[in-house]
Amino acid sequence: MASVAVIGSGAWGTTLALLLANKGIDTVLWEHRPERAADMACLRENRLFLPGFRFPEHLGVTADLEEAVRHREVIILVTPSQRMRENARQLAPYLERGAIVVSASKGIELSTLQRMSEVLAEELPEARARLAALSGPNLAREVAEGKPTAAVVAAQDEAIAIYLRTLLSTARYRVYTTQDITGIELGGALKNIIAIGAGINDGMGYGENARAAFITRGLAEITRLGTAAGAHPLTFAGLAGLGDLVATCSSPLSRNHQLGRRLAAGEKLDEILASMHSVAEGVYTTRAALQLAQRYGVEMPITQQLALVLFEGYDPYKAVLELMMRDPKGEMEGLIEGSIYVS
C-alpha cells in the first residue's frame, strides 16, 4: 500500500491527511514550525486549523522534511500558493525516484503567474511526468466531518490520475479524473476571486438573485481566461469550476467569502489579513488574474472591480454599480473564442 506525505498542515492539508490515515494508509503530515508539529504530535489534533478531529494511529506528524518525504510514494503539497516554490525546493533532495507529486493548493504564484503544477515542474523536474492536481468543492471542515462531496484529480498521465482516484476515494469523497491540469488549477484558483465578491454581495444584503448572477458571470470570466490559457472549456462546468464556485460563494466556511463579508462591513483589507491565521488565496489571485488577463487579452470586469475594492479602497456599492452599467453585450460573447478546443 502507498505511503503518503502531506506537506502543509492547514485546514485542508490536515483534512487530507486524516482522510488517508482513516483509510489505513501510512500517512505523515508535515508542519513547517517545529513547535506546532510537536503540539500536534502530542495533542493528536490540529487545534489551530482543524480543531475537534482526533488523529488516528496511522497519522504521523513531523517538522522534518527529510523524514516526511523520503521513501514516500505520493507527496501531496497543500501549502499557501505563494509558499509552494520554497517548500518544493526544500523537499527536492529527498524526493524518491518515481514518486507522484500532487498539488492540492488553489492559487497562482504572483511573481511568475505560474500555476502550482508549473511551479512544481520547475522545482521538481524529476517528477515532471508524475505531477497531478486535486480540486473541487471541498470546504475542509465538511470533508473532515465526513459530509459527502466530490473532487477531481488531474494528471497528464491518465494512469496516475486513476491511481490517485483510488488512493483518495472514500464512501464520502468521490473522486473523478481528468487530464486537464490547466483547467483544474485555474478553476480552483480563480473561483476564490469570485468568492470574495460573493461575500461582498452577501455582506451588502443584495440577496440570492444577485449572488446567482454574480456566480454565473464569474464563471463566464473564469472560462474566458481559462480557455485562453489552454484549458478545456467544459472543465469549468465541472467540479473544479461551477462546483467549487457554488460551494465557496455560498458558504460562511469559505475564508474568501468571509473576507468579502468583512470588506462589505467596512473593514480594511490589511486589518482583515492581519487578523486571519488562514490563507485567503483570492487576494493574491486577483492580482495574478489581472496580469494573466492582460497577457491573453481577455476581459475580466468583475476581477477588475474587485481589485479596486481590495487594493484601492474603492466603495463596493460603486463597484457593483459600475459593473451593472457597462455596455450591454451578448451572454456568450468572448466566452470560448480562441479556445484550442473549439474551431
Ligand SMILES: NC(=O)c1ccc[n+]([C@@H]2O[C@H](COP(=O)([O-])OP(=O)(O)OC[C@H]3O[C@@H](n4cnc5c(N)ncnc54)[C@H](O)[C@@H]3O)[C@@H](O)[C@H]2O)c1
Ligand atoms: N481550507 C480549505 O477548505 C481548502 C480546501 C481546498 C483547498 N484549499 C487550499 O489549500 C491551500 C492551503 O490551505 P489550508 O486551508 O490547508 O491552509 P490554512 O489557511 O488553514 O493554513 C495556512 C497553512 O499554511 C502554513 N504555512 C504558512 N507559511 C508557510 C510556509 N512558509 N511553509 C509551509 N507552510 C506554511 C501554515 O502553517 C498553515 O498550516 C490553499 O491554497 C487553499 O486554497 C483549502
Ligand SMILES: O=P(O)(O)OC[C@H](O)CO
Ligand atoms: O476557505 P476557502 O475560501 O479557501 O475555500 C476553500 C475551498 O477551496 C473550497 O473548495
